[in-house]
Amino acid sequence: MEIGGYIELEKSNKKMLYADKILLNAGRNCLKYIIKAKNIQKIYLPYFLCDSVRDACKDEYINIAYYHISDNFLPKSIELQHDEWIYVVNYYGQLSNQKLEELHNEFSGRMIVDNAQAYFQEPVIGIDTLYTCRKFFGVADGAILSTSQLMTSELSKDESFQHMNFLLGRFERSASEFYGEYAENNKRFKNEPIKKMSELTKNLLNGIDYEFVKEARTTNFNYLHQQLKDINLLTVTKVEGAFAYPLMIENAAEIRKQLIAKKIYIPLLWPNVLDDVEEDSLEYQLALNILPLPCDQRYGVKEMDIIVSEIMNQLRL
CATH class of the missing domain: 3.40.640 (Aspartate Aminotransferase; domain 2)
Structure with missing residues (x-):
């Protein structure tokens, strides 16, 4: 056991979600x-x-x-x-x-x-x-x-x-x-x-404010859903504390490219699927055409509106 010396990162006295797992x-x-x-x-x-x-x-x-x-x-x-x-x-x-x-x-x-x-x-x-x-x-x-x-x-x-x-x-x-x-x-x-x-x-x-994170993700998801549900090829149910908003549209690869050029980083999740299945399969279309839009706790409605505006601009081109 060491006593004294320089101070390390502070220890949190809170309790993480699922601490008993x-x-x-x-x-x-x-x-x-x-x-x-x-x-x-x-x-x-x-x-x-x-x-x-x-x-x-x-x-x-x-x-x-x-x-x-x-x-x-x-x-x-x-x-x-x-x-x-x-x-x-x-x-x-x-x-x-x-x-x-x-x-x-x-x-x-x-x-x-x-x-x-x-x-x-x-x-x-x-x-x-x-x-x-x-x-x-x-x-x-x-x-x-x-x-x-x-x-x-x-x-x-x-x-x-x-x-x-x-x-x-x-x-x-x-x-x-x-x-x-x-x-x-x-x-x-x-x-x-x-x-x-x-x-x-x-x-x-242990130091995370989980209620804040959950509320922010939920609010952002709901905003994206309200704005984009009419063009979404998926039937999406609302999620508490969402991971991302799954927007499925045609020509998603090109729109992803244009969004990244605008510094809106949309990942291609699981690109291995494009090699593992036939092009006419549902899985191929899901992997290719779902844009997992960020809706996490770093952002609010302002950033969600930027995402929506850029997507709609690309669809109008």
Whole structure:
């Protein structure tokens, strides 16, 4: 124990959301944790999914099958055998807990829910559910797992201090200046073993005003929905504390390009899907033509109006 010396980051006395759950270092490692704890041998994954989830399953040497989703993001035509599991993604928080409970019953309890895009949607009791902190907050790592089945092996604790530079830089300078470091940080999880959440990440999460974040994201989402619902090819339900507003339009790739030129950064989520499925499939169209519009706690109606105006200007060209 050291006494004295220079002062480090302040410690928060608040309590993070889901503090009573299993706190890990990465979302994909939450899945690995469940696979190990429940000895899963085969899992169904949606075609519309980040390749990191598939890679995590391959790392655990389990059998993988794939399923299609419908236009309301629900699994299509799946009948599980007694030793099979299904991985259900709560895309943009569009699956309510009632719907997740219905699916859980339909699949006889052998279901894992990915709430990486629905941080403020509390887990349903009895349903294995995972969350990713980086998609909602300014942290370099961190994930939450809600499950009743514990691994028997002891986990080491992660450390995050070496991975914070892109966040510190982004605080005082532009995002583009540190994008390379941000991308490298994302890549490192490919080889990261399952670890407990770092003390640094936990402390940062303890200091967040979750009600403010939730309210800001909800307000921004609702504003975007009010302005864009008539041109949205998706039927979108309102979400509390939304990840992003999913606007599906034709020619989204060109509009994304023009928005980025205006320094409105709209990601192409899961570009691997464009290589994994046929061009006439629903999954291909979802991956290509959904613009996940930012609606997070850094912004208000002013910024949302800028986004809407630029989109409408591009559509009129």
